[in-house]
Amino acid sequence: MERQIRRLAIAFLVLFGAIALNLNYIQVVAADRIANNNANRRLLIQEYEVDRGDIVAADHRTVLADSEATGGDLKYQRRYLEDPELGYGHITGYHSFIFGRTELEQSYNTYLSARAAELFPQRLIDQILGRDEEGAGLVLTIDPELQRIAAEGLGGQEGAVAAIDPRTGAVLALVSNPTYDPNPLASHDPDEVRTTYRQLRPRQPDSPLVSRATDTFFPPGSSFKIVTAAAALESGRGPDFTLPNPPSLDLPQTTENLDNFGGGQCSGGSQIDMASALQQSCNVYFAQLAMEIGADTLVEQARRFGFSEDIPFDIPFVESEIPDPGAFELDIPALAQSGIGQRDVRTNVLHMALIGGAIGNGGVMMVPRLVSEIRDPDGRILRSFTREEFGATMRPENARALTEMMVSVVEAGTGTAAQIPGVRVAGKTGTAQTAVGAAPHAWFVAFAPAEAPEIAVAVVILNGGDLGSEATGGEASAPIAQTVMEAALGG
Amino acid sequence: MSVAAPDRARRNTELALLILAILLAVGAYALVGLGLEGKVPVGLAGYGMLLVGGYVFAHLVVRWLAPQADPVFLPTAVLLAGLGFAIIYRLDPGLAGAQTLWLLLGLGLFALTLVAIRDHRQLDHFTYTIGLLGIIMLLLPLAPGIGRTVRGARLWVGIGPLQFQPAEIGKVLLVIFLASYLNARKELLAVATRRLGPLALPEPRHLAPLLVAWGLSLVVLFLERDLGSSLLFFGIFVVMLWVATGRAAYLVLGVLLFAIGATFGYLAFDHVQDRVTVWLNVFDPRLIRDEGFQLAQSLFAMATGGIAGTGLGEGQPGFIPDAHTDFVFAAVGEELGLLGTIALLLLYVLLIFRGYRAAVGSPDGFGQLLAAGLSTILALQTFVIIGGVTRLIPLTGITLPFVSYGGSSLVANMVLLALLVRVSSGAVGRPAEDADSTMFVRAARERGG
Structure with missing residues (x-):
């Protein structure tokens, strides 16, 4: 048995x-792999043990997000303190224990949750002393007053507003409608979180979670003519460059015609120059101009403005689209239609505000930014962000010429609703067709004061907004841009 | 009472080890209090004194009644039980009082076993009485009126407020029965009449006991729905049959019968299918918050613990359902880390190997089989539950010997420990007729090398 x-x-x-x-x-x-499974509640407990850093607006007083002690096993609860209608949800994002984080809550999570390397000494001290760890806070570039005015300007209409400082790239206001309240998503009650999330129809294009200002894009319509004009100026064609002025353009290779807005002839006789055509937003002229300068010149200029390029930003920022020049070679009508911002061109208000700002800024486009400082829990600045150039988009003299053309749009063209007494405002309207018979997207891009801009704004009202199929950029969007600029310059 | 000098040395070794075990156990208990509330638990004096008193009493009984016994058994069990107590207190301070009572009762029965059974061969005279008692214990939960079903398994017996699992003591009785029965018949059962390839097959009628045991374990599985006891009972039977006869054919047949029984169980019961599904796909998002929740929580706990653990009272072992009983090992893994789990594993290996050593050292066949069987049951149970909670094998719900909360298991294992101590002690105060037994022991030791 022993064996x-x-x-x-x-x-x-x-x-x-x-x-x-x-x-x-x-x-x-x-x-690590096993413990990092999101069904492991310990991770949450750890994460929620940190007093997550505050997010405040540029005035340092308007607190957009903070953390409140709960007394439960999830120690701190994230709160979003501003009225959801002001649209801060698309800037801060949400911090949900089921659906993760979005926007700034995600991109600055290491700082907010005290995991960044700079915060390590403080964390160590907190741990040794048995204190709750505190995350770093964010100071944003957002001006709460301008944000409120932009949100109120949009009202209930679906659309977006972006306002930047063209000199620095600081985003002063960023609003998208419809908006949502991040608070129920940050709830500690899983049922509430799930129900709210389902009601927000995630992954649907019309979901309120999708920011119309940064997450998606639309045809810019005639507001894109500033890009076409820039391309023409850069290729040596001046503001007085003339082309024929018929009421309708027979598009090559097709039986279709391209008409001016409203169907008539632009004023000025049989020939019209670029300045007058921009002032009146002549489709026929700019369609011809696009074909005249060619696909290579147009697309190259658009790319210098950041189309089909990755523009860095603090939160997800979709790339604007323009096709490769090769795509236009066999499809000249597409080139003509793209020259007036239809067909294959897509962008959003933040990008258009950057483009407007670049023109006003002597051609230099800035990288947009939303965060100006990261401060440790005691208020000391850990990092501050200075201006960063995206690149030179056009020669300064051409930028000045284009600015003058845009001033005439506001002074005596389609954009008169954007006038501010005593201030020269440069702007461009756009009314983008979406589908036959459907209400258009109404655009307005502007900056002021024209000679040395302090603010650039872009507004889009989607699917006609309150004016429905009657909406135009000049009537629906320009007044909103005007109030925002006036407030910015008045302060 | 005169104790020979070498015996005294062994007992002093035991005392030294016991003091070490007590220091570790009391230290763990104090740390739990510091971790949870930032102060030494108020119960330290009360529970601590009672338990230390119990341990010392058990040692004195061994010193008196089993002076030649292996000095490792008692301190190892005390350390396991003491760590178990600290962990149980950490998980639910409300259970500490009951666990203290069960531990004291267990130590009392440990002493009583040593007092009543001065020579393990006494048990050899009651083969069938003990066997019958074991089977009754195994099947008692089926009796109408007193049998109780807890969470689908009918393995409890309740009389008034008292509840216990008779299978726990039943398994000890069955090991005694098997040791006695197989010792008497081992030559007969080992006779091979034909061969099948390399296997020497026993006579068909000698397969009857194996089939009876198989049938009994299936009854336990199907009527009591107690996967753990069924597996343990059949496993111990096959292993002891093989140890007694040395016939590999029994092992092969046993594995075959086990496979058939397991297949039946798998097809018949959803909960057995769930166990296998969870074992294979515990991290599947469809299972992880549902059927697989418990096992997933167990793995999260151990993974969070890492090498050094979170420290006693600093983790979240409360997230694991049944952390104080079947999943206590995972709680240890979270708060004491890999260092703690490996240390615990080594304590079991030590206990089990000392058990096998006692078996090899026993002068008589019954003692050898008895100690081997008792060690095997400890080993099987420990392997099945630790393997289950660590996802090495599909989960079978049984207690972790000496550590888990639970009176029946603790008391039964204390009796088991007393029997191992008794066998390892050889014969104290044996009658003169056994004068040559010392020679026997020496001869056995020499053979054992």
Whole structure:
């Protein structure tokens, strides 16, 4: 029997050895991977043990997000303190224990949750002293007053407003409608979080979670003519560059015609120059101009403005679209239509505000930014962000010429609703067709004062807004841009 | 009472080890209090004194009644039980009082076993009485009126407010029965009449006991729905049959019968299918918050613990359902880390191997089989539950010996420990007729090398 007993002992030694190996796997080799499963509630407890940093607006007083002690096993609850209608949800994002984080809550999570390397000494001290760890706070570039005016200007209409400082790229207001309240998503009650999330129809294009200002894009319509004009100026064609002025353009290779807005002829006789055409937003002229300068010149200029390029930003920012020049070679009508911002061109208000700002800024486009400072829990500045150039988009003299053309749009063209007494405002309207018979997207891009702009604004009202199929950029969007600029310059 | 000098040395070794075990156990208990509330638990004096008193009493009984016993058994069990107590207190301070009572009762029965059974061969005279008692214990939960079903498994017996699992003591009785029965018949059962390839097959009628045991374990599985006891019972039977006869054919047949029984169980019960599904796909998002929740929480706990653990009272082992009973090992893994789990594993290996050593060292066949069987049952149970909670094998719900909360298991394991101590002690105060037994022991030791 002894032989069997010895073998039995060896057999169990092998089995216990297998357990020991498996324990090494679970607790050492694969420990991080296993423990980081999101069904592991310990991760949440750890994350929610940190007093997550505040997010405040540029005035340092308007608190957009803070953390409140709960007394529960999830120690801190994220709160979003401003009225959801003001649209801060698309800037801060939400911090949800089921659906993760979005926008600034995600992109600055290491700072907010005290995991950044700079915060390590403080964390260590907190841990040793048994204090709750505190995350760093964000100071935004957003001016709460301008944000409120932009949000109120949009009212209930679907659309977006972006306002930037063209000199620095600081985003002063960023609003998208419809908006949402991040608070229920940050709730500690999983049922409330799930129900709210479902009601917000995530992943649907019309979901309120999708920011119309940064997450998606639309045809810019005639507001894109500033890009076409820039391309023409850069290729040596001045504001007085004339082209024929018929009421309708027979598009090559097709039986279709391209008409001016409203169907008539632009004023000025059989020939019209670029300045007058921009002032009146002549489709026929700019369609011809696009074909005249060619696909390569147009697309290259658009790319210098950041189309089909990745423009860095603090929160997700979709790339604007323009096709490759090659795509236009066999499709001249598409080139003509793209020259007036239809067909294959897509962008959004933040990008258009940057383009407007670049023109006003002597051609230099800035990288947009939303965060100006990161401050440690005691208020000391950990990092501050200075201006960063995206690149030179056009020669300064051409930028000045284009600015003058845009001033005439506001002084005596389609954009008169944007006039501010005593201030020269440069602007451009756009009314983008979406589908036959459907209400258009109404655009307005502007900056002021024209000679040395302090603010650039872009507004889009989607699907006609309150004016429905009658909406135009000049009537629906320009007044909103005007109030925002006036407030910015008045202060 | 005169104790020979070498015996005294062994007992002093035991005392030294016991003091070490007590220091570790009391230290763990104090740390739990510091971790949870920032102060030494108020119960330290009360529970601590009672338990230390119990441990010392058990040691004195061994010193008196089993002076030649292996000095490792008692301190190892005390350390396991003491760490178990600290962890149980950490998980639910409300259970500490009951666990203290069960531990004291267990130590009392440990002493009583040593007092009543001065020579393990006494048990050899009651083969069938003990066997019958074991089977009754195994099947008692089926009795109408007193049997109780807890969470689908009918393995409890309740009389008034008292509840216990008779299978726990039943398994010890069955090991005694098997040791006695197989010792008497081992030559007969080992006779091979034909061969099948390399396997020497026993006579068909000698397969009857194996089939009876198989049938009994299926009854336990199907009527009590107690996967753990069924597996343990059949496993111990096959292993002891093989140890007694040395016939590999029994092992092969046993594995075959186990496979058939397991297949039946798998097809018949949803909960068995769930166990296998969870074992294979615990991290599947469809299972992880549902059927797989418990096992996933167990793995999260151990993975969070990492090498050094979170520290006693600093983790979240409360997230694991049943952390104080079947999943206590995972709670240890979270708060004491890999260092803690490996240390625990080594304590079991130590206990089990000392058990096998006692078996090899026993002068008589019954003692050898008895100690081997008792060690095997400890080993099987420990492997099945630790393997289950670490996802090495599909989960079978049984307690972790000495550590888990639970009176029946603790008391039964204390009796088991007393029997191992008794066998390892050889014969104290044996009658003169056994004068040559010392020679026997020496001969056995020499053979054992």
